[in-house]
Amino acid sequence: MSIPSVIFYMISAMILICGYLSVTTRKIFRAAIYLLFCLIGIAALFFFLENDFIAAVQIVVYVGGIVVLIIFSIFLTHKSGEEMPMASLKKEVAALAAVVSGFILVFYLIHTNTFIMDSNEKVAPTVNNIGTQMLSTDKFGYVLPFEVVSMLLLAAMIGAIVIAIKVKPKQ
Amino acid sequence: MLEGKVISLIILLPLISFLILGFFGRRYFKTFSGIVGTTSIFASALLSLITAYQYFFVVGQVNGVYQKIIALKYTWLQFTPNISIDLGIILDPISVMMIVVVTFISLMVHVYSLGYMKGEDRFSVYYSFLSLFTFSMLGLVLACNIFQIYIFWELVGVSSFLLIGFYYDKPSAVAASKKAFIVTRFADLGFLIGILILSFNAETLDFETLIQRLTSPESNFLKGIVASSFLGFSALSWGLVLVFMGGAGKSAMFPLHIWLPDAMEGPTPVSALIHAATMVVAGVYLVARLFPIYALSCPGALHVVAYVGIFSSLFAAIIACTQTDIKRVLAFSTMSQIGFMMFALGVSSYGGENGLGYMASMFHLFTHAMFKALLFLGAGAVIHYVHSNEIKDMGGLRKFMPITHLTFLIACLAIAGIPPFAGFFSKEEILSAAFQSNPVIFYLAIATAGITAFYMFRLYFSIFWNKEAHLHGEHHGEGSGTMLLPLVILGVCSIVAGFVPFGKFVSSDGAELHTEMHLTFSIAPVLIALGGIFLAMSFYKNANEKANNISVALKGIYTYAYNKFYFDEIYLFITKKLIFNLIGRPAAWFDKNIVDGFINLLATLTQEISDTIKGMQSGRVQNYAIYFFFGIIGFVILFIFLLK
Amino acid sequence: MNQIPLEHILFVSTALFFIGVYGFFTRKNMIMMLMSVELILNSVNINFITFNKYLFPDKLNGVFFSIFIIVIAAAEAAVAIAIIINLYRSHNSIDVDDTNEMKY
Numbered sequence: 080m081s082i083p084s085v086i087f088y089m090i091s092a093m094i095l096i097c098g099y100l101s102v103t104t105r106k107i108f109r110a111a112i113y114l115l116f117c118l119i120g121i122a123a124l125f126f127f128l129e130n131d132f133i134a135a136v137q138i139v140v141y142v143g144g145i146v147v148l149i150i151f152s153i154f155l156t157h158k159s160g161e162e163m164p165m166a167s168l169k170k171e172v173a174a175l176a177a178v179v180s181g182f183i184l185v186f187y188l189i190h191t192n193t194f195i196m197d198s199n200e201k202v203a204p205t206v207n208n209i210g211t212q213m214l215s216t217d218k219f220g221y222v223l224p225f226e227v228v229s230m231l232l233l234a235a236m237i238g239a240i241v242i243a244i245k246v247k248p249k250q
Numbered sequence: 251m252l253e254g255k256v257i258s259l260i261i262l263l264p265l266i267s268f269l270i271l272g273f274f275g276r277r278y279f280k281t282f283s284g285i286v287g288t289t290s291i292f293a294s295a296l297l298s299l300i301t302a303y304q305y306f307f308v309v310g311q312v313n314g315v316y317q318k319i320i321a322l323k324y325t326w327l328q329f330t331p332n333i334s335i336d337l338g339i340i341l342d343p344i345s346v347m348m349i350v351v352v353t354f355i356s357l358m359v360h361v362y363s364l365g366y367m368k369g370e371d372r373f374s375v376y377y378s379f380l381s382l383f384t385f386s387m388l389g390l391v392l393a394c395n396i397f398q399i400y401i402f403w404e405l406v407g408v409s410s411f412l413l414i415g416f417y418y419d420k421p422s423a424v425a426a427s428k429k430a431f432i433v434t435r436f437a438d439l440g441f442l443i444g445i446l447i448l449s450f451n452a453e454t455l456d457f458e459t460l461i462q463r464l465t466s467p468e469s470n471f472l473k474g475i476v477a478s479s480f481l482g483f484s485a486l487s488w489g490l491v492l493v494f495m496g497g498a499g500k501s502a503m504f505p506l507h508i509w510l511p512d513a514m515e516g517p518t519p520v521s522a523l524i525h526a527a528t529m530v531v532a533g534v535y536l537v538a539r540l541f542p543i544y545a546l547s548c549p550g551a552l553h554v555v556a557y558v559g560i561f562s563s564l565f566a567a568i569i570a571c572t573q574t575d576i577k578r579v580l581a582f583s584t585m586s587q588i589g590f591m592m593f594a595l596g597v598s599s600y601g602g603e604n605g606l607g608y609m610a611s612m613f614h615l616f617t618h619a620m621f622k623a624l625l626f627l628g629a630g631a632v633i634h635y636v637h638s639n640e641i642k643d644m645g646g647l648r649k650f651m652p653i654t655h656l657t658f659l660i661a662c663l664a665i666a667g668i669p670p671f672a673g674f675f676s677k678e679e680i681l682s683a684a685f686q687s688n689p690v691i692f693y694l695a696i697a698t699a700g701i702t703a704f705y706m707f708r709l710y711f712s713i714f715w716n717k718e719a720h721l722h723g724e725h726h727g728e729g730s731g732t733m734l735l736p737l738v739i740l741g742v743c744s745i746v747a748g749f750v751p752f753g754k755f756v757s758s759d760g761a762e763l764h765t766e767m768h769l770t771f772s773i774a775p776v777l778i779a780l781g782g783i784f785l786a787m788s789f790y791k792n793a794n795e796k797a798n799n800i801s802v803a804l805k806g807i808y809t810y811a812y813n814k815f816y817f818d819e820i821y822l823f824i825t826k827k828l829i830f831n832l833i834g835r836p837a838a839w840f841d842k843n844i845v846d847g848f849i850n851l852l853a854t855l856t857q858e859i860s861d862t863i864k865g866m867q868s869g870r871v872q873n874y875a876i877y878f879f880f881g882i883i884g885f886v887i888l889f890i891f892l893l894k
Numbered sequence: 895m896n897q898i899p900l901e902h903i904l905f906v907s908t909a910l911f912f913i914g915v916y917g918f919f920t921r922k923n924m925i926m927m928l929m930s931v932e933l934i935l936n937s938v939n940i941n942f943i944t945f946n947k948y949l950f951p952d953k954l955n956g957v958f959f960s961i962f963i964i965v966i967a968a969a970e971a972a973v974a975i976a977i978i979i980n981l982y983r984s985h986n987s988i989d990v991d992d993t994n995e996m997k998y
């Protein structure tokens with residue numbers, strides 16, 4: 080039981096437990112907070128896997144952006160103190176059956192597959208390398224998806240405004 | 251000269267008239283439809299007379315025998331290489347005689363109806379039905395194939411149904427037409443089974459081939475059909491008796507006679523045409539057509555024919571003495587006379603002198619058509635005058651209706667068998683044929699002849715003599731010319747028809763049959779008939795109490811006879827209590843609950859399944875997501891594990 | 895660290911994925927469904943980074959994919975919140991069962 084294993088299991092325990100609580104709790108605000116902790120746990124996992132950049136992006140965008148957004152929308156649309164109703168038993172059983180069967184299937188596939196480890200020289204995912212490769216036009220360059228994604232963000236921004244705008248009644 | 255196509259015009263002209271009057275009569279022709287119908291029948295009658303002349307005199311006999319000529323034949327439906335339904339025309343002595351009789355009487359009825367049915371709203375419909383009937387009867391008579399006769403048999407039944415129920419707003423007429431159709435249809439079941447038995451064993455449906463195969467002694471078909479037996483009787487007996495059952499139904503023989511009295515609900519000219527002269531003799535014609543098989547191969551069946559005939563004859567005569575409705579008396583009289591024709595066939599044998607009964611039967615058919623039609627048309631004139639069917643509303647009419655009186659008297663004398671009128675000759679032949687073969691039948695027949703004379707003259711005296719009736723309604727004259735002309739023509743025919751040397755033309759084997767008048771023999775029936783007439787005269791000529799006293803004295807028998815021996819009630823009991831309750835109800839229950847129930851079950855099942863599937867379209871995203879997810883898992887399993 | 899076997903990390907990500915799926919099926923509140931979707935996307939992210947580190951250490955494709963997934967998840971969350979607010983205005987409830995106009 081080396082220390083990295085212990086740390087890993089603690090992080091994964093946090094992820095899973097917070098995720099589980101997030102989907103099963105009755106109070107919605109608590110669910111948002113559990114989601115927040117789950118995402119922080121995932122960022123910790125990224126740190127553990129030596130991917131600092133992604134971990135940082137995760138915290139900035141997901142935790143600081145999306146969860147805040149979710150909490151705002153909860154305030155806008157719901158009385159956050161109230162309890163949510165439970166789903167009907169039929170639906171729970173069906174969902175449980177679906178999920179358990181899916182999990183068993185996927186894990187079986189993972190378990191029986193042999194993953195071939197590539198042992199080439201490592202490239203460290205530093206900001207420098209990521210940035211260079213993202214904006215390069217070489218064979219593995221990602222400049223095109225980068226531009227497309229920026230267009231998508233623009234569209235999403237405008238779309239969100241248009242959808243959520245309040246139409247003033249004409250006098 | 252006997253061209254098939256020309257002869258087929260005899261049948262087709264009435265058919266065309268039916269179609270034209272049926273489709274266009276109501277709108278375009280209206281009262282002119284009578285003229286249209288009459289003209290087509292007149293043309294048919296003319297053609298029939300020409301054909302008869304050609305057949306009997308121009309083509310004549312070959313080796314002393316009248317040949318059967320197939321004038322037209324074409325195959326309609328081929329079942330097996332041997333058996334096919336053909337439609338064609340056969341010309342032999344009886345069929346030629348029948349077409350003359352049918353078209354002539356039909357012409358008389360058409361002319362009479364111009365006056366009788368005047369003012370009727372559905373005038374053109376009436377004439378179209380009359381044309382349909384004439385077409386069917388002619389097709390029946392000229393049939394060369396036993397199935398063709400069956401087809402036209404049913405057509406005649408349909409025409410009878412339409413015409414009896416002509417006044418369809420009278421419930422009694424509707425009930426009578428249904429009764430006639432159902433009873434004859436039931437008899438036709440026997441007929442059909444008989445056809446099937448005979449044709450299956452002889453492997454043919456054609457009359458000539460059938461007769462030839464079932465009568466020649468060395469024929470294999472005959473040996474086969476006689477050998478196979480069922481319940482002790484050979485298949486041939488069953489076949490012939492069942493065919494006779496069909497004939498008995500159509501000819502109102504006991505016990506299938508119940509429809510004939512009720513059929514008088516139709517208009518009187520219809521009764522004259524169908525139920526006196528032509529349709530009811532179809533049964534006799536059928537037996538005559540198959541006569542060689544009956545006489546040569548299965549005399550047992552012929553005995554059945556004879557006994558049924560004489561029994562019906564006597565039975566009907568007794569009932570006719572008590573009836574008070576003029577048309578019912580004539581109906582039972584018809585049944586009695588047809589019984590005469592049937593037993594005349596029944597006592598006959600085939601060939602030469604032995605075939606006297608056959609010739610006598612056909613002769614009586616010929617003369618009976620004349621005077622019975624005359625009786626009915628005269629009765630129609632009387633009914634038209636007093637507006638009632640009952641005898642008690644009539645009386646002393648000889649002063650007001652002289653021509654009708656005279657012709658009615660001629661007809662009554664003819665039916666009673668008084669010389670020199672027509673009925674005398676034909677009845678004498680029948681009685682001598684009966685005497686030669688079966689004395690019991692002979693004595694019963696003489697008794698029936700006496701009773702016939704009695705009830706006919708009871709009718710005559712009650713209508714035209716007796717006390718004067720109280721006539722209500724306006725008093726109009728005797729009837730228009732169109733009503734009187736047929737009476738006169740038929741009266742003349744009733745007088746002269748007896749003098750036709752019938753044996754020269756029609757006999758069982760086609761050769762000439764020479765008949766002599768046995769004077770001693772003829773005296774006895776005439777004396778008995780005269781006795782009956784005088785008895786009727788003393789009872790009914792002047793109003794007196796003698797008839798009433800006798801009916802009171804013989805109260806039991808009188809009541810039975812008046813109620814037609816309760817046969818209607820017996821049949822009604824059998825059908826309602828037994829057949830309906832024991833067979834009809836369970837069958838209906840089965841049909842409604844089990845058969846229908848099964849179909850309903852299928853429908854309900856489909857609806858339940860569809861409702862369930864409909865419920866899947868709930869509009870809820872999460873349900874859709876669950877179904878989607880299950881689908882994905884299914885596909886993954888399918889592609890990864892099952893389809894390697 | 896390569897001492898952790900690949901399958902353990904994959905176990906975590908699979909479990910998280912199916913927790914998200916369960917939440918998506920079961921929750922009545924639309925915002926809760928959105929949170930479950932975020933869990934699903936994050937589990938995919940873990941998968942990508944893990945495979946990149948363990949199986950293809952010389953390339954950076956997994957990292958890029960993760961970046962793009964995060965970007966798109968953010969855009970999607972924004973638009974989804976906008977739709978939820980719109981629905982709240984018209985139906986006055988954010989219960990997903992109340993939006994069943996497209997049923998039979």
